[in-house]
Amino acid sequence: MTKAVSGFSKLSKEEKVQWIAEHHFSNPEQAVAVLKKYWNSDAELQKLHDEFIENTISNFYLPLGVAPNFLINGKNYTIPMAIEESSVVAAASKAAKFWAHRGGFKTTVLGTEKIGQVHFMFPGSFETLHAFFTSITPKLYSETESITKNMQKRGGGILDIELRDKTSELENYYQLHATFETKDSMGANFINSCLEQFAKTLKEEAQKYTAFSDEEKNIQIIMSILSNFVPNCLVRAEVSCPVAELKEDKNISQEEFAEKFVRAVQIAEIEPYRAVTHNKGIMNGIDAVIIASGNDFRAVEAGIHAFASRNGKYTSLSHAKVENGIFTFWMEIPLALGTVGGLTTLHPLVKASLEMLGNPTAEELMQIVAVAGLAQNFAALRSLTTTGIQQGHMKMHLMNILNQFKATEEEKKQVIKYFEKNTVSHSGVVDYLESLRN
Template sequence: MQSLIKGFSKLSREEKIKVLAEQQQLAPEIAASFEAFLHPEQQHLFNDISENIISNFYLPFSLAPNFLINETLYMVPMVIEESSVVAAASKAAGFWAKNGGFQTRVISTTKNGQLFFNWQGNINALNERKKEIEDLILTATATITSKMRQRGGGITGIEFEKVPNIVDIYQALIKFQTADSMGANFINTCLETIGPELMAYINQHPQLKQEHEASVIMAILSNYTPECLVECKISCSIEQLRPYAGSYTPKEFAKRFKTAVDIAMNDPYRAVTHNKGIFNGIDAVVLATGNDFRAIEAGAQAYASRNGRYASLTNIELRDEQFKYTLTVPLALGTVGGLTNNHPMAKAAMHILQQPSAEQLMQVAAAAGMANNFAAVASLVTTGIQKGHMKLHLSNILNAFGADEAEKAAATKHFKDSVVSYTMVANFLNTIRR
């Protein structure tokens, strides 16, 4: 059994690599690769982002052009390892730019914080004093929220709820507006300030205090933001869908598309993959702009289950020869603070997007998700997903087999009209190498 490592975080980068190499018997070329991916000029910026850093992990920074969103044209930065995602988004964006573009709107930007506490009282007694308690917490957090209030944010409300199935555990669900910041640190700081003040109020109030004093269990923001919603719509006449219809008529294609979406509304196995196609686009934008894609994913997947069964985040309507497709998704994004201001490529992404507000970024990300989902469903109900995906994946397969430039050129020509798979590429390379 290997011995535990003490004080690893205090070691220099070189010392960390040495410990790793010794413990894992690391091949010298792997250890050398860590050096190759350090930034020659700005490594100090990356060193401040995380802990125990030994190198950087690079992902492609791509652009998907021609996104017409509410009559404004964007080039959308995307950070993702899958080339077919960028290609599909770009193609769909170009198509919809000629057919009305993406119509988006922010429904709400409310975010939630939770203060859990142990108490033996009656929840109605708290809710009856909600206005008095709201005044209390606004006063307690006045210093913390002053700058946020100047930007139009702050604490906007409070609700008290009993936590189901747990005796004597309650929560204060506190509503926030965080302007252009994602707001996690702001919300958590407010909650931790509110906790002692609220407990003191409960424990001293003659109608609220109990034999056992109320006490805080924990205080934390919630990544479930069902009120921080953005909507994205695309619509056109069914006849205009001909470029995506393949061998089908536009009307047949539209019906097949609707059936696929209806399946995703009613079958959770399909719904998960359907929604993953949406997040191919959303996550790529979220990563490019330095936002927290794990928080976005967690909140949106919970939202997809809000009716008690996991379902599609999109809805479709075919009526009067019109195709209308809608995505509604919670996206708690920010454009100030965190990596958005510190990471050089995140800053570049914000410049490319014309320095958007948080609400504008929500709409861009939703449009990217819609573009990728539309392209994926269109492929599924016509040629199948693998034809286009594997064509674009060919270069990755060739690199995995160590193909040189001549072999890549020959393979690209050969597979122009042939099925692409790992086995087929391996067989082709073996043949020309012999």
């Protein structure tokens, strides 16, 4: 059992690595070598990465790939994707090419509103509290002017502040529910700074409010924090074409493909077990672009899955229909993203990814990210309803299996050639590799 360590954060990077190796690895020398192998030889770049988080001991690499041929609102994009899962980039690229010949993707930003809340406890009546809130509302705005001044110059700021009564769910519990426009920044720090000032003003003004009893004056602030549930920061992405133009697989007619595709989406709309996996496929595309663009994929994931459950049951994010011979596939999802601040100005590959996309605004990035998710979903559903998901996925996974068993370049060539005409499975690849070696 490893003993507790005191003052670990004050150790140098070298000392941290040495301590980790000695206390957690059977071969400390080998552990140190592996961790240091991923240090960047550019000392300045490595220092930058070291300072992104605390207690850095090494770098953890993800491949950065690109999916070309995305036609979005008439404009061509090559989309950067940071992800480790086989076949995601290939599937997105294939879907992009498919729809580029059928009018491309159409997108619309439906809203950009973000939300933050001050959560507090108040022992009096809602009517008394509401009268107090109304009286101090101008002050809530005026005392945040130093925070909002620059954001207002860019067209953003505080949109609204409302008092919400939550006492039916938790005794004495109320909220200041505020909405914000943060333009090209994701806005977390801006929103949280405003909320903390709201809380301060709320508490200070309560002490002076003569209509409050002594008990009511002691409003208890629980916390002030933005919400990652942003149902009004919404983007729509869609594709459509005549059913007759869906022909691509010789083993299935256009009509049957469209019917099976729509049925597959309908199943995800009503069956949560399927919906979770269905939406995970959408997030394969979304997360990959979010990571490449330096945004917070955890916040986006949380908000999107909450959105999928907003009506009380977890359901599909995407939808499909055939009407009057036209196939339509679409999705509306919440995406709170930024193209300024955070890693966007610090991480060299994030800057490169954004430049690759034409240095988009936050609204443009919302549209690009949504399209990546829809393309990924289309590719997955096309495979599922025709050849099956494993045929393409396992062929892409083949190289991972070969690398796992340290195949030589010559062995890789022979195995790849063999599985051009044979079904790929983990055991099949291992058996064939062993037969070559024997």
